Amino acid sequence: METLVAAEGNDEQQVNGTSDENISPPLSFPKEIADPVVYKLVRVEGDGRLVPATDDEVMEVEDLLEDDKIELPLVADTGQNKGFSSEKANLEGSEGFLQSDNAEVDAEKLNARLEYIEVMLQKVKQEERLRLSCASPDRSSDCKIMDGKPSDQLNKLRASNEKLQSEVTLQEPIPLLSPRLNKSQTYEKGGTETFLRSTDGLLNNGSSASAHSTSSKPDFSILKEEICLDNLSIKELHETFKATFGRETSVKDKLWLKRRIAMGLTNSCDVSTTTFIIRGKTLVRNKVTEENSKSVDTTLTKDQVVVNDNCKDLPSNPTNQMEDQGVLSGKIFGKSDVESGYKSEDIHMEERAAKRVRKPTRRYIEELSEVESRECSGRFLSSVKNTGPTPSSPKYIARPVSNVRSDGTVVVTRQDSLGGSGVLVPYVSRVRRGRPRKNFMALMVISKAEKEKQPVFTCRSEHQQNVELENLDSSRGNSDDNVVTVPTAKGGTRRKHHRAWTLTEVMKLVEGVSRYGAGRWSEIKRLAFASYTYRTSVDLKDKWRNLLRASFAQSPTDKGMKNSRKHASMPIPAPILLRVRELAEMHAQSAPDLSSGKLAGRSGRNVNEARTGYL
DNA sequence: TTTAGGG
DNA sequence: CCCTAAA
Known part of the structure; x- marks a missing residue:
């Protein structure tokens, strides 16, 4: 397939940064269930199999991502698709790519996170509702924000929003479940098709995944409206900001203001049934016209903020978006219970409001991999060769990076943890916890809420399924090099x-x-x-x-x-x-x-x- | 690039 | 375990 599609969030600017501005603290997980962000680069073969990308491919993609040239779709790894397992089987004895030894643990952790998120959400919403009810039982007519301070500005803003909403662009209904998809775009025409086909393959191979994909696919429609915050001047933005947060700001950065406002709005009660998506320089507001009756907590807001400045030209292909979303939803929630699908919805809400983490750059990879794993970097080049003899994917091995686009779609599956601010993609990571493997790249974020948004690259390599054995027979066994x-x-x-x-x-x-x-x-x-x-x-x-x-x-x-x-x-x-x-x-x-x-x-x-x- | 051998 | 000569 002629397309390289890529992950969202490749170049997310710092929303919080080191600014003095502070908004409501992001949701943070307890340590036990907070996982590092893991990026996995895989390639979708023509038949829908997912095969791990080579180092070179990873590098290539990293570069492209860094240059904002591409954007990859996200694929949730349910661990059920045949591609992975077969690949693993093929690589057995050499570089077994995906280890399933931690799948259960990951699933557990994921569920824990889902529950935790839900609990936290309810808590937050309760508090908010409490505040609101204190001020006025009718929040739609007299809403107060944050510290309960009445806000004329907010009404003003709402008015302006309403005005802007009159010029909304109506689009095809889009399932709320996967707003993420809006960030996934293709740069060539065939991209979406490729992606879809590949995911079809995945779904076909994943038993339960396919079942859930259809069942959990939301059928409520969304009216998409656009608000051009962009047209507002700094001053207006400041006003909006004040209206939103109830305080002044000295920040001059328009982009920052817009983002913060968007987040603030979604954190507030006022837009409890809307979805905000910043596309490029436009704030898109998705309004839920039809609540899903199955929703666990209908009082929960469905706010979402998607920030994506990389979308310069949207495909604006509603059909594809639809399908993509459906597929994605299915994949993402495939492994969870049906009910957790709605939890995940909440996750999306949080994840939108939360600060996104920037994808590590190649520089990071190089620098940190040098520090983190010398052996890895030392044998980096030979890794390809080592996997070469595997009969499974000669084409894959021999494929130079430049051909990624022409032969297969490269997708990024990733798992983020909110970890205080990150994005959570609910898929069960099958990343091994053991020693790093060289041709498997995992990018993780060490720090969360604070300034340390910098991801750390760890080059995972070596050490196969023999860890267990080695633990047994050698005193130092798999101890550090x-x-x-x-x-x-x-x-x-x-x-x-x-x-x-x-x-x-x-x-x-x-x-x-x-x-x-x-x-x-x-x-x-x-x-x-x-x-x-x-x-x-x-x-x-x-x-x-x-x-x-x-x-x-x-x-x-x-x-x-x-x-x-x-x-x-x-x-x-x-x-x-x-x-x-x-x-x-x-x-x-x-x-x-x-x-x-x-x-x-x-x-x-x-x-x-x-x-x-x-x- | 692999093998054999010295250090 | 590293280095190097030789094939």
């Missing part, structure tokens, strides 16, 4: 990261040698050690050398070894050493003629040395 700086003769200092060999690794090595023969290190690496990306073929060779030495050194004189090194390194079990010796001798016999003198000589010599030397 012990990066030791070793002074070199030339005065420089090189990094030496040490990773203890685990028992499973050793066993795999022995197994590999027995199968492919000693010396076929690259083969062994590729076939038996595909998942251990941190072990190079050279490492295997070195380890084998050590094993050899150990095996021939230990068995003859057991006592001597024990005495000399008690807690040396890993106590390699005798059977394994035995097997090592067998293999070594076998190999010495089987290939003596090959490189006649050397290979045979080495093995034989070693055997003799070991035996005679320690005896």
Whole structure:
């Protein structure tokens, strides 16, 4: 497909910034359920499968996003689509892309968040209603905002709004559930089609997801109206601001004012059934004309604020938007209960009001990945190669970034946590919590409400499903890379990261040698050690050398070894050493003629040395 | 690029 | 574990 579609929020300006202005504090999660933002870049293949994007593709997209050249649609990962799982299966043994080990945890967390949001929302709304009822039971006629101070300005604003609403542009009904879609736009004509088709594929593959997608699809219509805050002067904006928040502001930034006003409006009771969307420089107000009777709490407002300055030219294709939204809704809520769909609606409300987080730039990626994971950056380039041999996606691997557009749609699935201010995309992340994997990029936001809106990039790499195993057999196991700086003769200092060999690794090595023969290190690496990306073929060779030495050194004189090194390194079990010796001798016999003198000589010599030397 | 071997 | 020569 000829299109690259992208995630919203690629370049969200700071709404709060470090400004002195403070509005109602954003909803923040308790730590237990606050998750970092996770971006996942995937590509939608022609058949609808989602495949993880390569590093290069990620970089490319990052660049494009940074340049505001593209915008990717968001796709909720329910973890049910076949593409992911099949991809995982294909990558098994090498770079298993998505781990499902945390799916349940994530789902749990998500549900916790949903509930939490709902509770908080009700709380807020209650308070607000209380305030309002104190001032006046009829809020539509005499509304007071925030500190209960009567606001003529607000009425004024409302009047102006009303006036502006007369010139509204009527659009096709748009489900309220996925206002996010307004931010998703395509830059080429085929984009939406591609996206839709891909999601169709997803839905077809996701059993429950498809069911919910239709059931939870809202059928109420929305009347969309536009308000051009843009036409207001700074002064007017100031007035509006004051009307909205009940206080003055000194900020001169028009954009900031507009955003803040929009947020303020949606935080207030006055627009309890409207949706505000800032598109480009236009404030769009979506009015709910028909409340969904199934709504959990009909008194809850349906406010939404979508801020997107990147929409310079909207596709203005209501049909596609509709469909997109439906699909998205289905995907997003596919994994949740039907009822949670309405909770999620509330989420959207909050998420609109909340401050959005900026997507990390490539610079961040580079800088932080360097700091965060040296190993990752060190092997960054080789990652593609490592995944290359996987039969599943040769095309995918070989595909240069520039071809992303021509061969598949790149979409970003992401999970944000409100975390105080972020956006929550209710999808169950299947991101592993373990060690970082290199070709899987996760972007997370460390800080939330405060100035620290800067996302941090962590390069997740290595370490496959063997973590569990390694936890068992090695003392340090999967502990951090012990990066030791070793002074070199030339005065420089090189990094030496040490990773203890685990028992499973050793066993795999022995197994590999027995199968492919000693010396076929690259083969062994590729076939038996595909998942251990941190072990190079050279490492295997070195380890084998050590094993050899150990095996021939230990068995003859057991006592001597024990005495000399008690807690040396890993106590390699005798059977394994035995097997090592067998293999070594076998190999010495089987290939003596090959490189006649050397290979045979080495093995034989070693055997003799070991035996005679320690005896 | 992989392998073997020295450090 | 790193480095390098050799294939």
